[in-house]
Amino acid sequence: MAAQLFSAVFVIIVGVGGCVAYFWGANKLVDLVFPARGVTGAAAIDSLRRQGLVRPWLFIGPALLILSVYLIYPVVETVRLSFLDRSGDAFVGLANYSWAFGDREFRISILNNLLWLAVVPATCTFLGLVIAVLTDKIWWGTLAKSLIFLPLAISFVGASVIWKFIYEYRGEGQTQIGILNAIVTGLGGDPQVWISIPFWNNFFLMAILIWIQTGFAMVILSSALRGIPEETLEAAVIDGANPFQIFWKIMIPQIRGTIAVVWTTITILVLKVFDIVLTMTNGQWNSQVLANLMFDWMFRGGGDFGRGATIAIIIMIAVLPIMVWNIRQANRETGGH
Amino acid sequence: MNKTLMLGVAAAALVFAAPASAELKFKPGEDARFHWDNFEDLKKLDLKGETLSIFGPWRGEDEALVRSMLAYFIEATGVTINYSSSENYEQQIVIDTQAGSPPNIAVLPQPGLLQDLASKGLLSPLGDETAAFVKDNYGAGQSWVDLGTYKDKDGTEKFFAFPYKADLKSLVWYVPENFEEAGYKVPETWEDMQALTDRIVADGGVPWCIGLGSGGATGWPATDWVEDIMLRTQPREVYEKWTRNEIPFTDPAVVNALQIFADIATKDTYVDGGKAAVAATDFRDSPKGLFGLPPKCYLHKQASFISSFFPEGTELGVDADFFYLPPMASKPELGKPVLGAGTLFAITKDSKAARAFIDFLKMPLAHEVWMAQSGLLTPLKTVNQDAYANEALKKQGEILVNASTFGFDGSDLMPGKIGAGAFWTGMIDLVGGKPAAEVAGEIQKSWDAIK
Numbered sequence: 001m002a003a004q005l006f007s008a009v010f011v012i013i014v015g016v017g018g019c020v021a022y023f024w025g026a027n028k029l030v031d032l033v034f035p036a037r038g039v040t041g042a043a044a045i046d047s048l049r050r051q052g053l054v055r056p057w058l059f060i061g062p063a064l065l066i067l068s069v070y071l072i073y074p075v076v077e078t079v080r081l082s083f084l085d086r087s088g089d090a091f092v093g094l095a096n097y098s099w100a101f102g103d104r105e106f107r108i109s110i111l112n113n114l115l116w117l118a119v120v121p122a123t124c125t126f127l128g129l130v131i132a133v134l135t136d137k138i139w140w141g142t143l144a145k146s147l148i149f150l151p152l153a154i155s156f157v158g159a160s161v162i163w164k165f166i167y168e169y170r171g172e173g174q175t176q177i178g179i180l181n182a183i184v185t186g187l188g189g190d191p192q193v194w195i196s197i198p199f200w201n202n203f204f205l206m207a208i209l210i211w212i213q214t215g216f217a218m219v220i221l222s223s224a225l226r227g228i229p230e231e232t233l234e235a236a237v238i239d240g241a242n243p244f245q246i247f248w249k250i251m252i253p254q255i256r257g258t259i260a261v262v263w264t265t266i267t268i269l270v271l272k273v274f275d276i277v278l279t280m281t282n283g284q285w286n287s288q289v290l291a292n293l294m295f296d297w298m299f300r301g302g303g304d305f306g307r308g309a310t311i312a313i314i315i316m317i318a319v320l321p322i323m324v325w326n327i328r329q330a331n332r333e334t335g336g337h
Numbered sequence: 338m339n340k341t342l343m344l345g346v347a348a349a350a351l352v353f354a355a356p357a358s359a360e361l362k363f364k365p366g367e368d369a370r371f372h373w374d375n376f377e378d379l380k381k382l383d384l385k386g387e388t389l390s391i392f393g394p395w396r397g398e399d400e401a402l403v404r405s406m407l408a409y410f411i412e413a414t415g416v417t418i419n420y421s422s423s424e425n426y427e428q429q430i431v432i433d434t435q436a437g438s439p440p441n442i443a444v445l446p447q448p449g450l451l452q453d454l455a456s457k458g459l460l461s462p463l464g465d466e467t468a469a470f471v472k473d474n475y476g477a478g479q480s481w482v483d484l485g486t487y488k489d490k491d492g493t494e495k496f497f498a499f500p501y502k503a504d505l506k507s508l509v510w511y512v513p514e515n516f517e518e519a520g521y522k523v524p525e526t527w528e529d530m531q532a533l534t535d536r537i538v539a540d541g542g543v544p545w546c547i548g549l550g551s552g553g554a555t556g557w558p559a560t561d562w563v564e565d566i567m568l569r570t571q572p573r574e575v576y577e578k579w580t581r582n583e584i585p586f587t588d589p590a591v592v593n594a595l596q597i598f599a600d601i602a603t604k605d606t607y608v609d610g611g612k613a614a615v616a617a618t619d620f621r622d623s624p625k626g627l628f629g630l631p632p633k634c635y636l637h638k639q640a641s642f643i644s645s646f647f648p649e650g651t652e653l654g655v656d657a658d659f660f661y662l663p664p665m666a667s668k669p670e671l672g673k674p675v676l677g678a679g680t681l682f683a684i685t686k687d688s689k690a691a692r693a694f695i696d697f698l699k700m701p702l703a704h705e706v707w708m709a710q711s712g713l714l715t716p717l718k719t720v721n722q723d724a725y726a727n728e729a730l731k732k733q734g735e736i737l738v739n740a741s742t743f744g745f746d747g748s749d750l751m752p753g754k755i756g757a758g759a760f761w762t763g764m765i766d767l768v769g770g771k772p773a774a775e776v777a778g779e780i781q782k783s784w785d786a787i788k
Contacts, residue, residue: 087457103786169550171610171618193617196555196765282553284762296754299428303453304787 026058075316081309088305096310106311109288113318115202116209116273116289121266123210125259128217132225133247135218145222149215156212160279163208167194167280196285205287208276213269217262224258225251257329264326271319290315361412362405363706370709370724375702379413387690390419392433393444394426394680399712406707410697416690427753430685434459439685442694446680447749448484449756451498454683458490460497461684463695468496470699475500476716477675477743480573484745485681498681501698502707503714505733506561506640506676506746507568507662510624513655515632526666527569530636537635538606546609546634547602548623549616549764556761558620559598559768560748561676562638566594568674569665573742580750586781587774595773602768609634615768621646627657638662640678641714641733653729661736672741678749708734716743752787759783 034047034054085092100106131148135141151159168178169191176182181191195201228251236250252259274291281287283296290311298308365376395403400422407418421440423429427450430443434454445451454460463485471485472478485498509530516523519540524530537544549558567576571590578584579591605611609626610618610633620643626633628648637643644653651657664671682698684691697703705724707713714730716737725731737743748756763780767773 099786104782164552169617171614171622193550196616278553280553284553284555284765295428296758299425299431303431 022062023059027055030055030058078309078312078316081305082313084306084309086304086306092306096306097314099307100310100314105283105288105293108286109283109290109293112202112287112289113271113273116206116270117267119203120206120209120213120270121263123206124213124217124266125221125263127210127214128219128262129221129259131214131218132222133251136222136225145218148218151212152215154212156208156275157279159208159212160276163211164280167204169193195281195287198286201281201285201287205276205280208280209270209273213266217266220262221255221258224255228254257332260329261326264322264329267322268319268326271315271322290318360405361408363709365409368709370721371705372701372721375700376409376413378700379410379697382414382693384414384416384690384693386415387688388417388419389442389688389690389694390421390440390686391442391444391694392426392430392440392685393420393422394446395444396422396424402707402710402712405710406703409702409706410694414690414693416693430454434685441684441686441688441691442682443685444680444682445498446678447753447756448487448498448681448745449750449752451485451681451683452487454685455487455489455495455497459685460487460489461687462489462495462497463499463684465496467499467695467699471496471500474699474718476718476738477740480740480743480745481716483577484679498683499695499698500679500681501703501715503677503679503716503737504640504642505714505736506678507565507674507736508639508641508659508733509662510627510637510639510643510657510659511635512627512632513658515627515635519635521635523660524663526663528666530663534601534607534636542632543607543609543626543634544636545601545607546623546626546637547615548618548620549768550619550622554757554761555616556764557748557757558623558639559602559764560756560760561640561746562598562602563594563764564744564747565638565662565676566597567591567747568676568742568744569662569671570594570597570668572671573674573744576744576747580747582751582784586777586784592773592777595767595777599767599773603770612768612770616765642712644729653727659729659733673739674742674744675736675740676744676746677737678746716740752784754787755780755784 030051034050036044036047036051039047081088082096083091083093131144135144138144154162165177166179167181168176169181170176170178176185176191178191178194180194185191194204232250232254233246236246241250272291273289274295277283277287277289277292278295283289283292294308294311294315297304297311363371366373391407393403400420404420407420410416411418419440427445427447430439430445430450431454433439434443434457439459443454451460468482468486472482475481481500482496485500486494486496487498489495489497511523515521519537519542521533521536524533534544547558549556551557564576567579567590570593571579575584575590579586579588584590601607602615603612608615620639624637624639624643624646625648627635627637628651644651644657647657661673661675664673682695684695701717701720704713704715704717704720708715708720708724708730709726711726711730714734714737718738722731722734722738725734748760750756751760759780763776766779767776
């Protein structure tokens with residue numbers, strides 16, 4: 001524990017220090033190689049022009065290098081693997097793709113992912129927005145916000161472990177240690193095995209992600225609400241708008257862009273959801289999702305690299321348009337800077 | 338912070354596998370139950386300065402046990418052993434071997450996964466001599482040799498994995514006191530067991546406790562039931578063909594086994610909590626019904642490890658005991674089949690120390706120092722059976738040594754997508770009331786999809 005803590009701090013210091021040192025050093029180097037001070041006008045202009053050519057590349061270089069090693073190369077490799085057989089030796093063309101769309105489990109996963117997409121981003125954004133508006137009105141709003149924001153600090157696996165205790169089932173007649181079953185039996189109902197009820201179990205898993213992500217939506221939307229000019233709200237009040245009209249007709253239109261960004265960010269996260277399903281059900285009882293299915297094919301029973309890669313590519317293709325739109329929105333929000 | 342300290346920290350961060358410390362549980366030469374001559378032979382090996390990395394499935398308490406065994410090898414040969422494990426070791430070993438950073442020795446409980454690694458050329462063969470050793474010195478030796486024999490990259494069959502440490506699954510647990518009070522006898526045949534089941538119901542009791550819950554792996558305890566029934570209704574060849582899908586899941590032999598299990602598990606009067614509780618009850622909580630007052634059930638079929646989940650202070654042989662899941666009187670030709678599992682040691686990165694370690698596993702001592710603690714059963718005939726820590730373990734060990742055939746856990750032999758996927762899911766459907774033939778069809782469909 002102590003060693004890990006020590007090494008974490010050490011890595012942070014080295015990492016941050018290294019970055020600072022690099023950019024500062026690179027900057028100095030450019031100034032030294034193309035001196036703009038203490039030389040005559042023409043030479044100085046020449047130097048400045050060259051500096052302008054070199055400097056951006058020096059600054060963007062590390063990022064480009066890391067991106068190509070850790071993102072572009074793996075993507076190309078994954079695409080290549082998706083056309084190969086299970087051990088990545090023989091070329092099989094589009095066989096993996098045609099398998100995927102004919103496979104029952106794959107279809108269940110796609111449907112479940114769509115269900116997640118329909119429910120989670122909308123619920124998170126809606127709850128986040130409502131909470132952001134309401135907590136501004138009460139004196140203990142900051143405390144409420146902190147509490148709702150807290151789950152964001154918990155890892156998905158950690159959250160799943162917590163929720164496992166909420167959904168825990170014990171045989172009838174035994175003491176129910178799961179909160180949900182304790183409530184149900186307390187009200188005179190029968191205990192249920194929540195995570196193994198087909199179809200509905202998806203919603204019990206979604207609750208975990210909603211619990212984690214609502215805080216994120218709330219914080220971003222809260223700051224967007226603060227950014228609404230007071231004058232527009234005052235003008236609305238003077239014109240006799242009721243609170244609902246103010247909310248729907250004045251506030252929402254002004255933070256539409258932020259809502260879109262929050263929505264899409266959570267959408268991308270949902271498409272990649274994996275850890276919750278792995279820890280809670282491992283895709284059993286028809287709760288499989290694409291990312292967990294990919295993991296299954298890649299590493300279970302020795303693995304089928306072709307099919308695993310194929311599912312990965314399909315997830316990527318699904319995420320891409322949302323991502324592009326998200327970045328455009330964010331750019332428009334910040335006025336393209 | 339000086340440089341060496343920083344490097345040390347960085348190294349500590351990179352290497353999570355701390356070298357196994359050499360604390361010997363039993364002092365060499367002291368306890369006459371152990372083959373200390375093995376220890377002297379080990380000392381003659383010159384392996385000073387060698388490092389051996391072992392990757393295995395054991396964590397927590399089991400890790401302490403395996404380290405206590407490794408300590409003898411370390412002490413005698415001077416090799417540094419780095420033992421490591423991971424919660425998802427099956428995935429981890431695939432990643433490590435593919436990434437070109439394998440350990441020297443990989444220990445896995447799944448022959449299917451090892452077969453896969455062997456066919457990708459990631460394992461080193463252990464040689465015919467070792468195969469012959471296993472055949473001659475293990476109970477049901479040929480079964481064990483077959484388990485470690487896989488096709489390599491060119492499709493040639495070679496012996497790749499050395500079996501060490503076995504689990505016994507063909508056991509039925511009961512509370513002797515409850516049997517005495519009710520006047521029940523331990524059944525010698527499957528038919529007797531069925532009669533006992535019906536008698537318990539007639540006496541107003543519940544015969545079985547069955548729990549299939551295991552988080553994301555829910556369903557696996559039922560696969561053991563089906564495998565045990567397969568071994569008691571079909572010859573070993575059929576069983577093995579089934580695990581390789583040379584006969585389909587929809588074959589009458591398999592559907593029949595599914596049906597026999599379903600007849601027990603889906604009968605409300607037969608199982609504690611009724612059939613609804615079977616899939617929902619966690620396998621670790623399931624045996625607790627045996628110890629209820631009055632008993633909630635009288636019989637519980639589960640592997641040897643389950644005794645660790647009995648209530649605190651349960652004395653094996655007194656408060657709880659087991660009998661061998663009986664064979665069918667109608668099929669005397671099948672002998673005494675035993676279902677079990679075990680861990681197999683394969684060399685993923687060859688070295689002198691790795692070879693020496695496999696030779697160490699052939700020595701009785703390597704088994705005895707673990708037998709004397711808990712959790713290890715061995716089919717090796719040359720060990721001193723008295724080394725077992727208690728009578729219950731000794732009884733289980735003898736079942737292994739005397740087995741006529743050893744059927745390895747079928748779901749571990751099947752491809753992961755089936756054995757750790759469709760088969761489990763199918764079992765949940767089966768106890769949920771789906772007809773056996775339909776369940777078999779679903780599993781077969783999944784199997785067809787991975788061919």
